[in-house]
Amino acid sequence: xxxxxxxxxxxxxxxxxxxxxxxxxxxxxxxxxxxxxxxxxxxxxxxxxxxxxxxxxxxxxxxxxxxxxxxxxxxxxxxxxxxxxxxxxxxxxxxxxxxxxxxxxxxxxxxxxxxxxxxxxxxxxxxxxxxxxxxxxxxxxxxxxxxxxxxxxxxxxxxxxxxxxxxxxxx
Amino acid sequence: xxxxxxxxxxxxxxxxxxxxxxxxxxxxxxxxxxxxxxxxxxxxxxxxxxxxxxxxxxxxxxxxxxxxxxxxxxxxxxxxxxxxxxxxxxxxxxxxxxxxxxxxxxxxxxxxxxxxxxxxxxxxxxxxxxxxxxxxxxxxxxxxxxxxxxxxxxxxxxxxxxxxxxxxxxxxxxxxxxxxxxxxxxxxxxxxxxxxxxxxxxxxxxxxxxxxxxxxxxxxxxxxxxxxxxxxxxxxxxxxxxxxxxxxxxxxxxxxxxxxxxxxxxxxxxxxxxxxxxxxxxxxxxxxxxxxxxxxxxxxxxxxxxxxxxxxxxxxxxxxxxxxxxxxxxxxxxxxxxxxxxxxxxxxxxxxxxxxxxxxxxxxxxxxxxxxxxxxxxxxxxxxxxxxxxxxxxxxxxxxxxxxxxxxxxxxxxxxxxxxxxxxxxxxxxxxxxxxxxxxxxxxxxxxxxxxxxxxxxxxxxxxxxxxxxxxxxxxxxxxxxxxxxxxxxxxxxxxxxxxxxxxxxxxxxxxxxxxxxxxxxxxxxxxxxxxxxxxxxxxxxxxxxxxxxxxxxxxxxxxxxxxxxxxxxxxxxxxxxxxxxxxxxxxxxxxxxxxxxxxxxxxxxxxxxxxxxxxxxxxxxxxxxxxxxxxxxxxxxxxxxxxxxxxxxxxxxxxxxxxxxxxxxxxxxxxxxxxxxxxxxxxxxxxxx
Numbered sequence: 081x082x083x084x085x086x087x088x089x090x091x092x093x094x095x096x097x098x099x100x101x102x103x104x105x106x107x108x109x110x111x112x113x114x115x116x117x118x119x120x121x122x123x124x125x126x127x128x129x130x131x132x133x134x135x136x137x138x139x140x141x142x143x144x145x146x147x148x149x150x151x152x153x154x155x156x157x158x159x160x161x162x163x164x165x166x167x168x169x170x171x172x173x174x175x176x177x178x179x180x181x182x183x184x185x186x187x188x189x190x191x192x193x194x195x196x197x198x199x200x201x202x203x204x205x206x207x208x209x210x211x212x213x214x215x216x217x218x219x220x221x222x223x224x225x226x227x228x229x230x231x232x233x234x235x236x237x238x239x240x241x242x243x244x245x246x247x248x249x250x251x
Numbered sequence: 252x253x254x255x256x257x258x259x260x261x262x263x264x265x266x267x268x269x270x271x272x273x274x275x276x277x278x279x280x281x282x283x284x285x286x287x288x289x290x291x292x293x294x295x296x297x298x299x300x301x302x303x304x305x306x307x308x309x310x311x312x313x314x315x316x317x318x319x320x321x322x323x324x325x326x327x328x329x330x331x332x333x334x335x336x337x338x339x340x341x342x343x344x345x346x347x348x349x350x351x352x353x354x355x356x357x358x359x360x361x362x363x364x365x366x367x368x369x370x371x372x373x374x375x376x377x378x379x380x381x382x383x384x385x386x387x388x389x390x391x392x393x394x395x396x397x398x399x400x401x402x403x404x405x406x407x408x409x410x411x412x413x414x415x416x417x418x419x420x421x422x423x424x425x426x427x428x429x430x431x432x433x434x435x436x437x438x439x440x441x442x443x444x445x446x447x448x449x450x451x452x453x454x455x456x457x458x459x460x461x462x463x464x465x466x467x468x469x470x471x472x473x474x475x476x477x478x479x480x481x482x483x484x485x486x487x488x489x490x491x492x493x494x495x496x497x498x499x500x501x502x503x504x505x506x507x508x509x510x511x512x513x514x515x516x517x518x519x520x521x522x523x524x525x526x527x528x529x530x531x532x533x534x535x536x537x538x539x540x541x542x543x544x545x546x547x548x549x550x551x552x553x554x555x556x557x558x559x560x561x562x563x564x565x566x567x568x569x570x571x572x573x574x575x576x577x578x579x580x581x582x583x584x585x586x587x588x589x590x591x592x593x594x595x596x597x598x599x600x601x602x603x604x605x606x607x608x609x610x611x612x613x614x615x616x617x618x619x620x621x622x623x624x625x626x627x628x629x630x631x632x633x634x635x636x637x638x639x640x641x642x643x644x645x646x647x648x649x650x651x652x653x654x655x656x657x658x659x660x661x662x663x664x665x666x667x668x669x670x671x672x673x674x675x676x677x678x679x680x681x682x683x684x685x686x687x688x689x690x691x692x693x694x695x696x697x698x699x700x701x702x703x704x705x706x707x708x709x710x711x712x713x714x715x716x717x718x719x720x721x722x723x724x725x726x727x728x729x730x731x732x733x734x735x736x737x738x739x740x741x742x743x744x745x746x747x748x749x750x751x752x753x754x755x756x757x758x759x760x761x762x763x764x765x766x767x768x769x770x771x772x773x774x775x776x777x778x779x780x781x782x783x784x785x786x787x788x789x790x791x792x793x794x795x796x797x798x799x800x801x802x803x804x805x806x807x808x809x810x811x812x813x814x815x816x817x818x819x820x821x822x823x824x825x826x827x828x829x830x831x832x833x834x835x836x837x838x839x840x841x842x843x844x845x846x847x848x849x850x851x852x853x854x855x856x857x858x859x860x861x862x863x864x865x866x867x868x869x870x871x872x873x874x875x876x877x878x879x880x881x882x883x884x885x886x887x888x889x890x891x892x893x894x895x896x897x898x899x900x901x902x903x904x905x906x907x908x909x910x911x912x913x914x915x916x917x918x919x920x921x922x923x924x925x926x927x928x929x930x931x932x933x934x935x936x937x938x939x940x941x
Contacts, residue, residue: 114523119766120748126692126699133608133702135747137767142523144368144458145444166371167630203570203700205370206632207460208587208762209608213699220889222824231523242784247794247821 114139114148114229116239121225125248129199129215132225132244139229140207147232152202152212153182153190155224162190163200163212170200172217182226184236191230220247288335288382288395288480288494300492303504304332306557308546311501311534319503319534326540334385334392335494337557338407338476342454343379348391352560353553356390360553361561362469367442367458371630372566375456378444378559380405380476382451382494391556396451402484402517403491405453405476406526409442410499411461411563412471412551413592414579415601419473419549420499423538430538432577432603434584437499438530438759441472441563445518445526448478455520462563462633463592464673467601469564470592471551477502484517496557499549501534530586531734531759566629568637570700571644571670571693573678574604574624575727583731583742585761593626593634598674606632609704609728609747611711611721612652614682614843620655621726623703625668625693626675634673641671642695646678650689650795650924651707651911655679664926682707683909684842687924708843714785716750719743732761751781794823796923799912799939801839803905804932812902814847814877815895818914822889826919830866830883831857833917837895839903840911841927847903849876849895855883864891877902905935 118136132154142148143165151164155178163170173194177186199215210227223246228238289301293310304310310330314323337348340361350357366372382400383392410419413436414429421433442459453476463470475498481491493504518524536543551560577590590603604624613619627642629635646666648654653663656679660666668676680691686708693701710719722742723731733742733754745756746763755764765782798819806812816837822828832853839847854875855866868881877899886892893914897903911924925939 114525115767117767119746122704124690124702124704126702127694127697129699131699131702135766137762139523139525140460141443141526142368144366144370144442144460146368146521146523148369148523150369166369202371204572204606204632205630206589206606208766211701220821233522245794245824247823248797 114142114231114234114237116227116229116237118225118227118239118242121223121242121244123223123244123246125246126213128249129213130218130223130246130249131203132212132214132223134210134212134225134227134242135208136227136239137208138210138227138239148229150227150229152210153178153226153228154212154214154218155226156218156221159217160190160194161197161200161214161218162194163197163202163214165202165205165210170197171195172197172200172215178224181241182228182238184228184238187228187230187236187238216249218246218249220249222246287384288400289492290385291333293330303493303495303501304330305495305501306332306334306497308332308497309543313504313534317504319501319532324534326543334383334557336476336478336496337381337383337391338474338496338559339379339381340474340559340561341377341379343381343394343452346393346396347389348381348383348394350391351553351555351558353551355553357553362465363459363561363563364566365459365462365563365629365631365633366566367456367460370458370460375458376409376472376474376561376563377456378407378454378474378476380407380446380448380453380455380478382448382478383557394451398450400448400451400478400480403448403479403481404484404518405446405448405478407444407446407455407457407474407476408440408498409457409459410436410473410475410549411441412436412473413461413590413603415468415471415592417471417550417552419551420547421536421538421544422548423544427538429579431582431584432579432590434535435582435588435590437533437535438584439586439589440528443526443528444520445524446520447517453478459563460631460633461589461591462565462629462631463601464594464634464636465564466636466673467592467594469562471560472563473549473551473555473558473560475499475549475558497549497555499547500530500536503532528586529760530584565633565635565673566631568627568635568642569630570628571625571642571675571695572628572632572701573607573691573693573703574626574634575607575622575730576624577603577605577730578725579603581723581725581731583734583761585732585734585759587732587745587761588730589632591632591634593624594672594674596624596674596677598672604634605727605730607703607727608701609706609720610680610726611706611708611728612680612682612726613709614684614686614707616684617655617681619681621680623678623680624675625670625678627670627673634675636673637671639671641669644668644670645694645697647692647694648680648689649692650705651683651685651687651909652689652691652705653681653683653909654691655681680705683924685840685909685911685924686843687911687922689924712744714744714748714750716744716752716781716785718745718752718754720747732756733763734759734761748784749781750783750785753781755781794820794921796820796912796914796921796939799923799925799937801905801910801912801927801937802930802934803903803937804934805904806900806933811898811900812904814897814903816893816912818893818912819886820891820893820914820921822891823919823921826916828864828866828883828891828916828919830855830916834915835881835883836913836915838911838913838915839905840913841905841908846905846910847897849878849897851875851878851881855881873898905937907935910937
């Protein structure tokens with residue numbers, strides 16, 4: 081969880097450099113702090129595997145500045161492919177905890193499972209878009225996508241979950 | 252200060268006040284930390300604190316509402332900000348503030364690779380923020396190096412000279428047609444870091460995202476800084492006036508908008524921080540105010556005494572993307588649209604490009620083509636130089652799009668080419684004559700590294716919120732994102748895949764608030780009125796048919812037209828087929844003309860076994876849309892095969908070229924676009940194998 085120290089400074093910096101004025105009222109109704117929100121996920125067959133394009137918001141400024149090991153997880157049932165941004169090795173395996181959702185308390189377990197997956201990689205990393213290449217072990221059907229980050233001194237944070245339909249792999 | 256403003260205001264729009272405030276300057280400095288920093292600065296009569304000012308700039312006030320751009324901003328050229336703060340690249344330990352990089356007597360400009368943090372590229376720029384006494388001798392002043400401002404928070408922002416004119420921010424010295432691109436330099440910062448002052452200095456490192464290839468000189472990046480000065484480092488906003496180096500705009504200052512009334516301890520640069528940056532809430536100089544635009548413009552040649560600069564170059568080429576060159580005249584600045592410098596296609600000059608992941612192309616044959624650039628990029632998507640061997644890249648077009656150029660192999664669906672250097676190559680896409688979806692895969696070393704989705708046809712509103720994905724009709728989705736004021740008029744949906752008709756985007760970042768996890772409230776109902784996920788749709792949402800074999804024999808002599816069709820497909824998730832009770836529809840299109848339509852409306856017979864789903868239809872008279880036979884059978888798991896035979900005079904007349912096949916079971920549509928070739932005897936054969 082957030083420490084008081086970190087949380088308060090967040091508030092302070094907001095005050096230095098802005099605030100929102102909108103004709104239509106809006107409020108923070110979802111997501112995490114730090115912000116990890118998935119807005120759209122699409123999956124397409126690509127060669128022998130597939131690409132998953134994730135659009136959303138994930139504190140890109142912090143990712144570029146501090147230890148912010150953002151990780152993308154694509155899963156089908158219990159099977160997962162875990163792809164960290166920033167070049168760390170991807171892995172794949174099975175984790176029964178995925179079938180009923182995924183929360184921050186399960187990050188450590190997930191990271192302890194599976195084996196190296198050389199076929200998975202981050203293809204594009206931007207402030208609001210991540211594109212991931214997944215191996216053929218992610219097959220046609222529904223692909224569940226979530227991103228998470230485990231921050232030193234702050235704890236784990238997990239985004240909302242989105243599902244994409246994947247067809248045409250291996251044909 | 253409130254009362255003072257009440258007197259001055261009543262005027263609308265940015266107003267130049269002359270020396271109005273001179274008469275109300277409070278000469279006696281109030282007591283607060285390091286008052287000498289503010290010597291000679293005008294005082295806010297309401298708070299007793301100095302007004303925030305920037306060096307060399309006039310006094311700018313945000314009016315009674317404490318917000319910029321609300322019609323009551325004022326500019327008073329009777330005051331000019333002095334130097335309170337400076338930032339330098341690297342670590343500065345001397346008492347006298349050194350000259351900035353590139354200035355006479357200063358160090359040479361540091362060259363750095365883009366990256367930082369957990370991005371996978373670990374280069375970061377070192378910096379030192381220095382509280383200045385503003386003295387004229389030595390030339391850049393001295394550091395106020397006592398402990399009076401210890402633990403006060405600071406920020407450093409990086410801004411890039413995207414157009415290479417030596418200036419951050421808009422300037423009319425090179426004409427005004429490119430002012431929007433130049434505003435992008437101020438609106439889309441390239442990196443930021445927080446820290447604290449200690450002994451009048453703040454040290455840290457800064458990651459920078461955007462860069463340019465070294466072959467075109469890299470990207471000039473300017474550093475600006477701000478810090479607080481209050482008496483109590485734990486309540487920075489209540490009693491502290493911020494001090495600034497020069498910035499290309501004035502950020503919001505209202506402390507009352509700080510949740511928790513501003514009570515906050517010093518920031519920790521090792522932890523995450525949330526700096527909300529909303530360009531619409533910054534004070535941007537009005538081009539109509541004489542001299543103001545140039546006053547805010549930040550030079551990157553070493554002539555600014557308070558800022559510093561470095562050159563940021565792209566990392567090694569690690570991937571390839573399709574880009575589009577931006578049109579400076581129609582470009583709209585926003586924080587989200589990450590434009591990048593690139594060499595022009597002939598390598599002779601510098602252009603700005605945006606990555607293209609989704610294009611819309613009209614179905615009009617060859618009259619409109621879509622020129623793109625295929626460019627090597629580093630891990631952060633910056634256009635990058637390759638090594639001398641270059642990159643071997645393959646393009647593959649699927650569905651409703653073809654690669655017109657390059658076309659060395661005579662096949663408009665594939666192209667293999669070598670990319671050498673950052674110039675890359677030009678790629679021209681065109682439609683197939685059919686509306687529908689498609690995509691271009693970019694493969695590097697046999698692996699797909701980029702996909703550009705294609706919608707051929709009229710503009711699409713994939714999430715059904717009334718705002719077109721490519722609302723400005725440029726063909727590039729996302730190149731002109733909507734902002735709150737103009738809604739869906741002439742702009743692109745700022746949050747694809749979510750229903751947000753208001754297009755609220757938190758101050759003009761160009762990215763919808765819905766996509767940031769916000770809830771757009773409906774005043775007439777509880778809960779979120781927007782930000783819902785659509786039921787479906789979007790590019791790639793129509794599942795493709797995996798294998799198609801269509802044979803059509805047109806009538807010749809005494810024969811009748813015959814059509815045979817064999818289609819293999821995977822049943823999309825969540826879809827069930829009940830061909831005996833629901834309709835099965837087949838459509839064959841060419842040049843967006845329906846050539847054949849067949850309908851079996853609940854007439855197929857269910858002949859399923861306990862392990863396999865099967866349906867069949869047989870009619871020797873071919874009375875239903877000339878269909879004599881049809882079958883649908885489950886092969887394995889979700890894999891199905893559909894077969895159909897039809898015969899009748901004048902049944903169908905398929906020509907050589909692209910054909911689209913729509914196969915629909917109830918409300919579930921599957922679709923593919925593929926090519927047909929002549930097979931002799933007035934026959935055409937069309938094959939698709941994904």
